[in-house]
Amino acid sequence: SQQGEEDPQALSIQEGENATMNCSYKTSINNLQWYRQNSGRGLVHLILIRSNEREKHSGRLRVTLDTSKKSSSLLITASRAADTASYFCATRGGSNYKLTFGKGTLLTVNP
Amino acid sequence: EAGVTQFPSHSVIEKGQTVTLRCDPISGHDNLYWYRRVMGKEIKFLLHFVKESKQDESGMPNNRFLAERTGGTYSTLKVQPAELEDSGVYFCASSQDHTDTQYFGPGTRLTVL
Numbered sequence: 001s002q003q004g005e006e007d008p009q010a011l012s013i014q015e016g017e018n019a020t021m022n023c024s025y026k027t028s029i030n031n032l033q034w035y036r037q038n039s040g041r042g043l044v045h046l047i048l049i050r051s052n053e054r055e056k057h058s059g060r061l062r063v064t065l066d067t068s069k070k071s072s073s074l075l076i077t078a079s080r081a082a083d084t085a086s087y088f089c090a091t092r093g094g095s096n097y098k099l100t101f102g103k104g105t106l107l108t109v110n111p
Numbered sequence: 112e113a114g115v116t117q118f119p120s121h122s123v124i125e126k127g128q129t130v131t132l133r134c135d136p137i138s139g140h141d142n143l144y145w146y147r148r149v150m151g152k153e154i155k156f157l158l159h160f161v162k163e164s165k166q167d168e169s170g171m172p173n174n175r176f177l178a179e180r181t182g183g184t185y186s187t188l189k190v191q192p193a194e195l196e197d198s199g200v201y202f203c204a205s206s207q208d209h210t211d212t213q214y215f216g217p218g219t220r221l222t223v224l
Binding site: 033035041042043044045048088090096097098099100101102103104 | 115142144146152153154155156159166167169170202204212213214215216217218
């Protein structure tokens with residue numbers, strides 16, 4: 001079974017609204033990272049939250065981490081059409097250096 | 112500072128042919144990773160280099176895939192012979208330390224016909 005699973009799989013909102021995406025994982029982690037992928041382009045790193053952190057902010061992004069529930073959420077406030085992209089959570093755990101990704105949430109922000 | 116670069120951006124080959132993908136990590140990054148995403152599936156880890164040494168190649172699908180990083184700078188991923196199921200996007204990433212953020216390249220889209 002996969003480590004990171006994003007929820008919902010797709011989300012469509014209007015510009016100016018907030019978008020919340022969730023990620024659940026199964027095993028213990030060292031950190032959790034969120035990435036964005038615009039259509040046909042590479043992965044852009046958004047934010048990293050470590051296992052001993054509960055919340056982190058970066059501009060319009062807010063990430064929370066609940067290790068007891070093995071879940072994280074990514075909140076994008078005041079969304080813009082340019083935020084339209086696929087968003088992935090990726091976890092790194094144990095002595096592994098590899099990232100384990102979920103299938104992603106496709107966010108569409110309508111102007 | 113230049114980011115991670117990958118070449119080519121797209122490759123279309125026939126089944127049975129050989130393809131070599133190249134990744135240039137961010138300068139000074141000792142850690143280099145290969146991942147791939149096949150259609151409809153999640154992005155999956157292939158392998159991890161520290162300098163020129165393979166640290167973890169547990170994600171390599173089979174012996175048709177060969178990754179190298181001679182000299183500890185750029186890396187190549189060769190698929191020989193390519194099969195239809197190898198189609199997908201191959202991403203390379205690098206980080207300064209293994210605990211740090213991994214920075215991804217734009218990916219190479221491989222299509223095997």
